[in-house]
Amino acid sequence: MKNMAVLSLAMRSLWARKITAILTVVSIAAAVLLFVAVENLRQGARTSFERTISDTDVIVGARSSPINLVLYSVFQIGDPTNNVTWETYEEIKARRDVAWVVPITLGDSHRGFRVVGTTPDYFKHYKFADSQSLSFREGQVFTDLFDVVLGAQVARELDYELNSKITLAHGLGGTSFVNHDNLPFTVTGILSPTGTPVDRSVFVSLGAIEAIHMGWRSGTPTPMSRLNTPDQLREKKLTPENVTAMLVGATSRVRSLGLQRDLNTYEAEPLQAVIPGVALSQLWNVMSVVERALALVSGFVIAVGLIGILTSILTSLNERRREMAILRAMGARGQHIIGLLVSEAALLAFIGSALGLTILYGVLWVFRPLLEARFSISALRLWPGQFDIGVVIFVTVSAAVLGLIPALIALKRSLSDGLTIRV
């Protein structure tokens, strides 16, 4: 008997028990969908995480932990511990192994989005993904003291356009009681989406940060602060005393290690210099605990699905004793009985896992326009890849191996039953 014949009998037999079969297939589909979706999200998260910053050789800030520095300077998470003096910035900038320095000043926000005070060089040197530069969807970089550039998500969520007027709030929280509402800013540029924290940032010049804090003492405004009109402030030469962090580009990649060492042992003030790639992978390792927990849980869901197949076949064996006796009497060999039950298990698993993949990628495909509008390049895979096919094969083969259990039981029974049909 050809193997196809066993397979076709297995399919017909399954179809005769379609309610159980469909439920089993659905449970496998759900398990595989979950597992593959978790893996896809994990990969997507990791990819978009690694794409966050590129071409910056060293990030410099006040001494704290490397992870903390990367979190607040790149990811807009957590609070800077201290500032770096402007003199240090100038000295680093003057070093022979330094090609460029972009200073960053944090501490203000706009409706929950963080304000980054920086120089126009930021838009030239900040790179993400594979050395991709920031680009302006509309408008251009700030030129006036009260110009502001918005990240894509800020503009989208708050519904801002060019020339919208916005005011900044002091502090990093969503609700601030101290506002800089006497000095409104004008939107002059909106960035294209990047899929990085840049999308959630509000950019102003370093001078603007100085201007809005003019007359402030230790984080609170004094009556002096309201004395200056925007035009008066424009007249002033606003050089900051401090910056929060710096993105530094070395003249060559090989020099970045020496540069990092020099800055970590900087004598004038305690600095922390990190190489973004190293810090990012440290940070990812912290998060990988969650990642592993997720993978473990979804792996267990697959195991439960496989046990479901086993249960459904084992339960069916009693009512199929007659079926096995008939097949044996017609000349079916032991291997046919085994083949029938093993291929039944494999079929359930294969159809289930293929269905799971189809549903997952179908949904991703339907929502593709939405995903692509949000992130310039979606980090999620939209088509099944090698991993997914591997999962289908793994689930199918595991089910086939588990199918040996009912198969051997049925074979043993069919031998002890002889050629008698037990009703």
Next chain:
Amino acid sequence: MNLPYQNSNLMSTDSVLTLTDLQFGYSLGPNLIDIPHFEIKAGESVFLRGPSGSGKSTLLGLIGGVLTPQSGKISICGKELTEISSGQRDKIRADHLGIIFQQFNLLPYIGVIQNCILPCRFSASRRNRALRSSHSVEAEAEALTSGLGLTDEDLKRKVGELSVGQQQRVAVARALIGGPDLIIADEPTSALDHDNRDRFIELLNQSREKFGSSLLFVSHDQTLASHFDRAVSLTELNQRVAA
């Protein structure tokens, strides 16, 4: 089905089944089967009267090659079952035996014709013999079932929608397809009423004679014995010491 094909050209003096000094018992239990000698010749129909508990099922399991005896010989068309592997015994069963059960003969999830051609799926020789008289095994199954009085309408129905009598006739067609040497019928009439019973046995006898197949008909009902060439009582045949 114009000319029924003959089975594997056995002479009427050849035996299709020979049991010699056959002994069987489950490992710790008493002997269930102890048969010094039993033989069925080619073309012969034998009525084996066996009340329940006489070791009937065990004997059929042994002849079918599913059970192996402790000692003695089982020979089917000259082939010694005790000297070959279980896989080869399965092949002998597929090639030489047609089996009809008491009831529930058919797989409910495939059609009537598909049920009929099952033996051809497991035995190449029966498939080839079926193709000698029809252009396909399906056509052969249709010819056989119509010869047994099933209409085209019946063939299109689901197995479960057929009457018990119709199901048993499909089982006969299935047992006969590809002309096996020996038909084993295990109480095939017990679910039929009296009139249907006699008609069924006549149909079975007529059809199997066309193929030259021998018949071993097992039943507890002595009244059926007259339909067959020879009647044997299993209780007399089986010498095992009664518990």
